[in-house]
Amino acid sequence: MAEIRNIVILTGAGISAESGIDTFRAEGGLWEQHKVEDVATPEGFARDPDLVLRFYDMRREAIQTKHPNPAHDALARLDQHWKGNLLIVTQNVDDLHERAGAKRVLHMHGTHLNAWCTACDAKNPWTGTLADRPPCPACGTNALRPDVVWFGEMPYEMERIYAALRTADLFVSIGTSGAVYPAAGFVRDARSLGARTLELNLERSQGSGWFDESRQGRASELVPEWVD
Numbered sequence: 718m719a720e721i722r723n724i725v726i727l728t729g730a731g732i733s734a735e736s737g738i739d740t741f742r743a744e745g746g747l748w749e750q751h752k753v754e755d756v757a758t759p760e761g762f763a764r765d766p767d768l769v770l771r772f773y774d775m776r777r778e779a780i781q782t783k784h785p786n787p788a789h790d791a792l793a794r795l796d797q798h799w800k801g802n803l804l805i806v807t808q809n810v811d812d813l814h815e816r817a818g819a820k821r822v823l824h825m826h827g828t829h830l831n832a833w834c835t836a837c838d839a840k841n842p843w844t845g846t847l848a849d850r851p852p853c854p855a856c857g858t859n860a861l862r863p864d865v866v867w868f869g870e871m872p873y874e875m876e877r878i879y880a881a882l883r884t885a886d887l888f889v890s891i892g893t894s895g896a897v898y899p900a901a902g903f904v905r906d907a908r909s910l911g912a913r914t915l916e917l918n919l920e921r922s923q924g925s926g927w928f929d930e931s932r933q934g935r936a937s938e939l940v941p942e943w944v945d
């Protein structure tokens with residue numbers, strides 16, 4: 718990687734699959750057991766907040782019992798040693814990149830570790846449940862929701878992400894199906910701006926044709942192989 722200085726890495730549910738966290742679109746994945754429009758849209762939340770809060774309580778509880786796998790560990794090593802610019806843009810709401818030791822991480826779809834108060838806009842660190850309708854620690858109103866990005870909502874930190882994509886020499890996509898925009902479009906953006914593009918995924922993603930190179934396999938094997 719001699720000529721490479723600026724790296725953007727996009728991660729998705731596939732990187733955490735071997736830690737035991739369910740992906741969304743696989744057979745037996747979350748969207749097979751739950752209707753996406755019921756649990757991952759603002760309209761679904763307005764219709765049945767209890768259902769949505771229970772869904773996220775269940776996910777938050779599960780994530781807290783899981784641990785980083787060799788793919789997270791490898792990216793953390795890269796983050797610690799890479800002297801150039803590096804940004805790990807994760808679509809995941811889990812904190813396994815951080816728990817592995819990575820620092821340069823951005824959660825574009827939010828985090829299960831915050832509760833967002835829609836009354837006062839406070840983002841409160843959160844490890845407990847939300848379905849029991851606790852009050853917001855900042856304003857006392859019962860208007861907490863998970864701090865995650867649902868369909869139809871604007872993903873976080875888009876300006877920072879596009880700024881990093883503009884100067885990227887290398888864009889690497891790991892464990893994502895390429896089904897959800899705007900993340901699915903990053904490969905085209907990065908490539909049209911001159912970056913080399915690499916995909917590491919169990920299978921070819923929907924946008925696989927846009928990558929200069931696509932390697933298929935388990936993240937716990939492919940990512941350490943690529944990093945070390």
Ligand code: BJW
Pocket residue numbers: 728729730731732734735740741742743746757808809810826865866867868869870871872875891892893894895896897898899917918919920922934935936937
């Ligand atoms: C392994 C593995 C192993 C398994 N090793 N690999 C065109 C342009 C722009 C927007 C749109 C558009 N068309 C439609 C839209 C709107 C919409 C959208 O994309 N809809 C699609 C269904 C078409 N997008 C939005 O609404 C977004 N907002 C938006 O666009 O705002 C306007 C805007 C426009 C332009 C610029 C900027 C903004 C918001 C999307 C929010 C998504 N939210 C969710 C829920 C988050 C909270 C939560 O966790 O519950 O995010 S949905 C869900 O999907 C979650 C994920 O982050 C996301 C992506 O899923 P991911 O990670 O790819 O998982 P899977 O399961 O799909 O794939 C896993 C992959 O891993 C598979 O390929 C496996 O093979 C692989 N794998 N095991 C390696 N061991």
